[in-house]
Amino acid sequence: MPEAILNDISHRRYNPLRGSWILVSPHRTKRPWQGQQEKPGTIELPQYDAKCYLCPGNQRASGDTNPNYDSTFVFVNDYSAVKEVQEEYTNPNAEGSLEDSLLVAQAEKGKCYVLTFSKRHDLTLADMSPNEIVKVVQMWTDIYAAHLSPDSPLAGLKKTGFVPPRSPGDDGARVQDQYRYMQIFENKGSAMGCSNPHPHGQIWMQTSLPEEPAAEMEQLRKYKREKGTHLLVDYAKLETEKEERIVFQNDGFLVVCPWWATWPFEVMVLPRRHARALVDLNEKEQAQFAEAIAEVTRRYDNLFETSFPYSMGIHQAPLEGSEEEIECSSLHFHFYPPLLRSATVRKFLVGYEMLGEPQRDITPEQAASRLQGCGGKLYRKKLA
Amino acid sequence: MPEAILNDISHRRYNPLRGSWILVSPHRTKRPWQGQQEKPGTIELPQYDAKCYLCPGNQRASGDTNPNYDSTFVFVNDYSAVKEVQEEYTNPNAEGSLEDSLLVAQAEKGKCYVLTFSKRHDLTLADMSPNEIVKVVQMWTDIYAAHLSPDSPLAGLKKTGFVPPRSPGDDGARVQDQYRYMQIFENKGSAMGCSNPHPHGQIWMQTSLPEEPAAEMEQLRKYKREKGTHLLVDYAKLETEKEERIVFQNDGFLVVCPWWATWPFEVMVLPRRHARALVDLNEKEQAQFAEAIAEVTRRYDNLFETSFPYSMGIHQAPLEGSEEEIECSSLHFHFYPPLLRSATVRKFLVGYEMLGEPQRDITPEQAASRLQGCGGKLYRKKLA
Numbered sequence: 001m002p003e004a005i006l007n008d009i010s011h012r013r014y015n016p017l018r019g020s021w022i023l024v025s026p027h028r029t030k031r032p033w034q035g036q037q038e039k040p041g042t043i044e045l046p047q048y049d050a051k052c053y054l055c056p057g058n059q060r061a062s063g064d065t066n067p068n069y070d071s072t073f074v075f076v077n078d079y080s081a082v083k084e085v086q087e088e089y090t091n092p093n094a095e096g097s098l099e100d101s102l103l104v105a106q107a108e109k110g111k112c113y114v115l116t117f118s119k120r121h122d123l124t125l126a127d128m129s130p131n132e133i134v135k136v137v138q139m140w141t142d143i144y145a146a147h148l149s150p151d152s153p154l155a156g157l158k159k160t161g162f163v164p165p166r167s168p169g170d171d172g173a174r175v176q177d178q179y180r181y182m183q184i185f186e187n188k189g190s191a192m193g194c195s196n197p198h199p200h201g202q203i204w205m206q207t208s209l210p211e212e213p214a215a216e217m218e219q220l221r222k223y224k225r226e227k228g229t230h231l232l233v234d235y236a237k238l239e240t241e242k243e244e245r246i247v248f249q250n251d252g253f254l255v256v257c258p259w260w261a262t263w264p265f266e267v268m269v270l271p272r273r274h275a276r277a278l279v280d281l282n283e284k285e286q287a288q289f290a291e292a293i294a295e296v297t298r299r300y301d302n303l304f305e306t307s308f309p310y311s312m313g314i315h316q317a318p319l320e321g322s323e324e325e326i327e328c329s330s331l332h333f334h335f336y337p338p339l340l341r342s343a344t345v346r347k348f349l350v351g352y353e354m355l356g357e358p359q360r361d362i363t364p365e366q367a368a369s370r371l372q373g374c375g376g377k378l379y380r381k382k383l384a
Numbered sequence: 385m386p387e388a389i390l391n392d393i394s395h396r397r398y399n400p401l402r403g404s405w406i407l408v409s410p411h412r413t414k415r416p417w418q419g420q421q422e423k424p425g426t427i428e429l430p431q432y433d434a435k436c437y438l439c440p441g442n443q444r445a446s447g448d449t450n451p452n453y454d455s456t457f458v459f460v461n462d463y464s465a466v467k468e469v470q471e472e473y474t475n476p477n478a479e480g481s482l483e484d485s486l487l488v489a490q491a492e493k494g495k496c497y498v499l500t501f502s503k504r505h506d507l508t509l510a511d512m513s514p515n516e517i518v519k520v521v522q523m524w525t526d527i528y529a530a531h532l533s534p535d536s537p538l539a540g541l542k543k544t545g546f547v548p549p550r551s552p553g554d555d556g557a558r559v560q561d562q563y564r565y566m567q568i569f570e571n572k573g574s575a576m577g578c579s580n581p582h583p584h585g586q587i588w589m590q591t592s593l594p595e596e597p598a599a600e601m602e603q604l605r606k607y608k609r610e611k612g613t614h615l616l617v618d619y620a621k622l623e624t625e626k627e628e629r630i631v632f633q634n635d636g637f638l639v640v641c642p643w644w645a646t647w648p649f650e651v652m653v654l655p656r657r658h659a660r661a662l663v664d665l666n667e668k669e670q671a672q673f674a675e676a677i678a679e680v681t682r683r684y685d686n687l688f689e690t691s692f693p694y695s696m697g698i699h700q701a702p703l704e705g706s707e708e709e710i711e712c713s714s715l716h717f718h719f720y721p722p723l724l725r726s727a728t729v730r731k732f733l734v735g736y737e738m739l740g741e742p743q744r745d746i747t748p749e750q751a752a753s754r755l756q757g758c759g760g761k762l763y764r765k766k767l768a
């Protein structure tokens with residue numbers, strides 16, 4: 001690689017997707033670690049846990065009983081962060097007052113789902129086959145399709161049989177709100193604030209476009225206007241050529257440790273052709289996408305022979321937006337895992353990172369080469 | 385308070401200092417917590433630890449021996465994230481190439497100090513009196529003054545006897561570099577990635593203005609241009625009047641849970657009058673500042689009767705910058721603590737927060753009122 005010197009000097013890298021910089025200190029992994037040790041992820045779990053609120057047939061906090069589902073199951077989060085129905089809020093501040101520029105608030109409505117990935121309490125995505133993961137991809141697609149604004153150019157692209165579950169107390173008389181944006185994500189492992197090992201993710205919809213997708217949208221739009229091409233399609237092409245940060249690839253998707261990665265083993269999953277959202281993927285691409293997810297999660301577990309914690313999620317076109325916003329959107333997947341050196345030693349993004357800017361120790365090239373070498377079978381007995 | 389309804393509805397608040405939004409879900413603390421528990425901070429420690437690389441008289445990784453210092457002691461970090469001397473880097477990318485917009489890097493030089501706050505291994509800022517903390521404030525000021533660009537309007541405001549310590553291997557022949565920015569911070573507690581309980585902070589200098597101070601600078605400058613006044617001075621005035629988010633105040637400083645706080649018990653320490661940097665504080669103000677720091681850290685420990693983890697740091701004028709940049713800068717202090725419910729239950733900023741936007745559970749008003757009520761003596765026997 002022409003930039004071999006970057007393995008040795010402290011430098012900053014630019015993230016064109018967010019429009020921000022990170023600090024890279026490759027020499028810094030040499031320092032000894034005497035700090036906090038994480039508890040390694042629990043691996044020995046029963047296939048069914050009578051106390052788990054996600055297992056089939058069990059009762060939840062709301063009093064509802066889960067159906068005897070097989071693969072996926074969706075319900076409205078019993079402790080949603082955004083609420084569907086709430087009191088109105090009127091800005092109380094006089095125009096031009098100090099309050100009006102320094103104490104600004106706006107009401108935010110939304111709806112939060114929980115989505116299980118398997119009926120089995122003891123599995124993770126890393127234990128599941130691409131054929132099993134594709135059901136999760138299809139369910140994400142269905143849920144996304146069902147909540148698209150009827151005015152979106154994406155509406156109607158995919159038939160969806162998904163009937164949005166209602167919140168407890170909602171008798172069905174209320175017309176469901178149209179939301180602006182849907183964030184699909186998973187927190188895996190107790191190090192990532194996850195309190196239940198049953199494989200599941202979350203889906204939050206809300207009336208505003210949140211900060212991260214808004215920053216990306218800005219950058220994607222600018223790039224499209226300036227160059228006429230799509231930033232992430234160009235990036236996938238460039239990484240395929242360079243072969244310096246590739247973790248895995250198939251005909252449809254590329255898995256890379258991005259040039260600008262913040263977390264030690266952060267990866268991005270990118271379609272090779274321009275896809276605005278999940279509904280743009282055909283069946284073959286859904287399978288390729290599922291394979292890519294399987295490859296990432298299995299490699300993560302193999303890397304330190306542990307159930308690897310991470311947060312991951314999908315960025316894609318907003319549910320409602322201008323034509324330009326939707327056309328410039330690019331479907332992609334971020335994995336943000338905290339571990340750095342071993343199953344128990346994580347990277348802390350703390351003082352300098354909170355007050356200065358994100359800082360990483362190993363280079364993305366080093367991370368990619370290690371993850372590339374971790375393919376093959378799952379290190380532990382395949383449970384599924 | 386007129387916005388009582390904000391205690392009950394999900395809403396977003398605007399952070400005018402960074403120009404970004406956060407999501408507030410006050411109803412969400414009702415959910416039960418079954419996730420990770422933190423190890424409470426260690427409180428029983430010896431006054432001197434022969435294995436600690438920060439205690440007076442001990443040897444460090446570099447081979448150097450610490451002097452028998454009394455209060456503070458500064459040295460160059462043996463594992464600095466930015467290096468003073470390193471190979472040059474020339475951008476290898478052809479202008480207009482894909483690489484040139486998607487694989488952007490720049491070399492970054494810098495220097496990192498470690499600063500102890502006390503010779504005693506077993507103390508924290510919460511155990512120290514304002515008179516002891518003022519020595520730390522003076523040392524920060526000295527170090528900052530010693531690294532100011534000679535062209536800065538702030539240069540020469542404070543006499544400083546501080547002689548910058550040299551990196552191992554630096555024989556003193558080399559002319560010291562001028563850096564653009566200095567980040568003073570402390571990571572406290574193992575939950576914040578701190579690996580040594582001996583009370584200490586860090587100071588990183590570098591050739592670029594990092595992301596966070598750059599974002600604040602942008603907002604402060606805009607506000608100054610538009611209104612002619614200083615954002616944080618106006619904000620301190622407004623909070624003094626409102627009395628809704630005040631944790632502590634004295635004649636010179638205000639401690640508030642800011643309207644836009646992200647972390648559950650985040651606070652900001654603000655001077656009432658406009659100060660651009662530490663060197664603008666007179667002796668009386670240094671004492672008031674030290675009192676404010678003592679009040680914050682003691683209240684934190686009292687809140688859950690634990691040694692409260694946090695990252696904290698100072699934002700102030702860059703070491704080198706245009707006159708406008710320096711004049712619009714406003715000295716302030718951020719405390720970012722992770723705990724939410726108890727000594728062992730923290731807030732996780734994970735999936736939604738990494739992919740969507742920061743989200744908090746209790747309101748800043750609720751946090752401020754709890755911290756306000758935690759004044760008085762330190763809950764544990766004062767060790768100093």
Ligand SMILES: O=P(O)(O)O[C@H]1O[C@H](CO)[C@@H](O)[C@H](O)[C@H]1O
Binds near residue numbers: 347352359571576
């Ligand atoms: O410098 P330390 O204390 O070894 O390390 C700690 O603080 C640094 C600056 O915030 C972080 O980059 C590290 O991840 C953290 O463990």
Ligand SMILES: O=P(O)(O)O[C@H]1O[C@H](CO)[C@@H](O)[C@H](O)[C@H]1O
Binds near residue numbers: 192732
């Ligand atoms: O929703 P959960 O799994 O209870 O909670 C977890 O994920 C949320 C969304 O990222 C975070 O806000 C919480 O801090 C975290 O503990």
